Amino acid sequence: MAAPLLSLTWTDHITGRKGFLVVDRLVRGVSSGGLRMREGCTLDEVTGLARGMTMKEALHYDPECRYVPLGGAKGGIDCDPRDPGAYDLLVRYLRAMRPYVEDLWTTGEDLGLSQDVVDRAAAEAGLVSSVQAVYPLLDDEAAARRRLSDAFAVEVDGIGLAELVGGCGVAESVLTALDRAAVPYWRTRVAVQGFGTMGGATARFLTRAGLTVVAVADIKGTIANPAGLDVESLLAARDAHGTVDRAALRPGDRELPGDAWLSAEAEVLVPAAVSYAVDTANQGQITARWIVEAANMPVLPEAENLLAARGVTVLPDVVVNSATNAWWWWTLFGDVGPDAEEALAHVRRAMRTLTEGMLARAERDGTTPRAAAHAIAAERLPVIADRYGWYR
Numbered sequence: 001m002a003a004p005l006l007s008l009t010w011t012d013h014i015t016g017r018k019g020f021l022v023v024d025r026l027v028r029g030v031s032s033g034g035l036r037m038r039e040g041c042t043l044d045e046v047t048g049l050a051r052g053m054t055m056k057e058a059l060h061y062d063p064e065c066r067y068v069p070l071g072g073a074k075g076g077i078d079c080d081p082r083d084p085g086a087y088d089l090l091v092r093y094l095r096a097m098r099p100y101v102e103d104l105w106t107t108g109e110d111l112g113l114s115q116d117v118v119d120r121a122a123a124e125a126g127l128v129s130s131v132q133a134v135y136p137l138l139d140d141e142a143a144a145r146r147r148l149s150d151a152f153a154v155e156v157d158g159i160g161l162a163e164l165v166g167g168c169g170v171a172e173s174v175l176t177a178l179d180r181a182a183v184p185y186w187r188t189r190v191a192v193q194g195f196g197t198m199g200g201a202t203a204r205f206l207t208r209a210g211l212t213v214v215a216v217a218d219i220k221g222t223i224a225n226p227a228g229l230d231v232e233s234l235l236a237a238r239d240a241h242g243t244v245d246r247a248a249l250r251p252g253d254r255e256l257p258g259d260a261w262l263s264a265e266a267e268v269l270v271p272a273a274v275s276y277a278v279d280t281a282n283q284g285q286i287t288a289r290w291i292v293e294a295a296n297m298p299v300l301p302e303a304e305n306l307l308a309a310r311g312v313t314v315l316p317d318v319v320v321n322s323a324t325n326a327w328w329w330w331t332l333f334g335d336v337g338p339d340a341e342e343a344l345a346h347v348r349r350a351m352r353t354l355t356e357g358m359l360a361r362a363e364r365d366g367t368t369p370r371a372a373a374h375a376i377a378a379e380r381l382p383v384i385a386d387r388y389g390w391y392r
């Protein structure tokens with residue numbers, strides 16, 4: 001695997017805390033990848049995530065679309081996002097990264113950060129926008145920016161469209177896998193780790209499709225109910241960090257330890273919080289048939305081998321959680337308008353095609369879905385490089 005184009009570690013001059021930026025590759029001089037903030041974030045983690053972004057971009061390559069894939073990148077800051085100094089640290093990090101954001105790195109929210117916070121900090125750091133590096137590639141920059149900001153103003157039942165598209169994509173991957181296996185939605189139970197942007201939206205779309213969410217975990221622990229949780233009331237009881245106010249629990253809901261989601265009696269597990277959540281030590285507790293990676297890198301490779309050996313299928317992050325990133329670009333490049341119905345329909349179509357293609361390839365090649373997704377991306381990358389070039 002080629003080394004990333006750019007890899008840097010920043011040390012905050014006030015707190016001594018570290019921040020990272022990895023640009024895995026450029027297409028037409030630009031890369032795409034969110035910014036995460038978590039205590040313990042490392043350069044290795046950010047490097048893996050940047051590589052994943054390169055694949056996500058390539059997997060969404062559709063010559064019929066106006067959106068042309070970009071390269072992959074990722075930023076990370078080693079700090080608890082609830083730390084009182086976290087916001088000022090974010091502003092200083094973005095000031096330090098300003099030349100990259102201005103020129104070649106488009107970014108947005110990821111674990112620990114919401115888009116509102118990224119936008120506010122980017123403005124304070126003197127940036128026009130967190131995605132300004134892509135503006136020179138747009139035909140009509142003013143119209144594109146208006147479209148994106150209009151899209152960000154769209155809400156569906158109390159949640160912004162931008163925070164729904166990713167989970168809509170995760171849910172569609174789940175539904176596609178169930179359809180291929182001829183498993184009815186109403187008999188399918190789901191446990192989710194993480195109830196922020198990705199986990200919350202995934203739970204909403206799966207519940208609306210007829211599945212039963214039996215457990216959700218946030219930073220404070222697991223909330224479980226074998227008869228099914230009231231997802232909408234839990235969504236309404238979240239704070240800005242995706243922590244559920246336990247006062248909203250209903251009779252029959254139980255509070256369990258943080259790792260209880262993993263062993264919940266459910267057909268589908270959706271890790272939608274941290275990387276490395278499933279390892280060789282805890283994978284044995286899993287009884288689900290599918291693990292659907294809404295989070296980035298939640299299942300360690302050795303754990304995935306053990307899971308595959310006992311018939312548990314992992315649907316990989318590079319496919320499953322790729323809709324948020326693609327939606328930004330479909331909107332900005334003009335493939336979809338600022339309209340929830342149109343955007344969610346586009347997400348569903350694209351994610352179904354992608355998931356179907358990956359599962360069919362895995363079946364054909366006798367590999368895991370992840371190996372199939374990587375094989376598809378590896379075939380597309382040279383095509384994209386040939387057609388559009390790496391640099392401006």
Ligand SMILES: NC(=O)c1ccc[n+]([C@@H]2O[C@H](COP(=O)([O-])OP(=O)(O)OC[C@H]3O[C@@H](n4cnc5c(N)ncnc54)[C@H](O)[C@@H]3O)[C@@H](O)[C@H]2O)c1
Nearest residue numbers: 110111112194195196197198218219242272273295296324
């Ligand atoms: N937000 C996006 O657009 C997006 C897109 C693609 C992938 N992802 C990935 O999805 C994952 C979640 O991102 P997000 O934006 O939804 O984050 P978020 O900050 O909105 O929510 C994180 C959730 O995880 C919970 N959590 C954090 N640490 C936990 C722990 N140790 N145990 C249990 N729960 C814990 C939090 O309480 C919260 O409910 C990350 O891996 C991120 O890289 C996010």
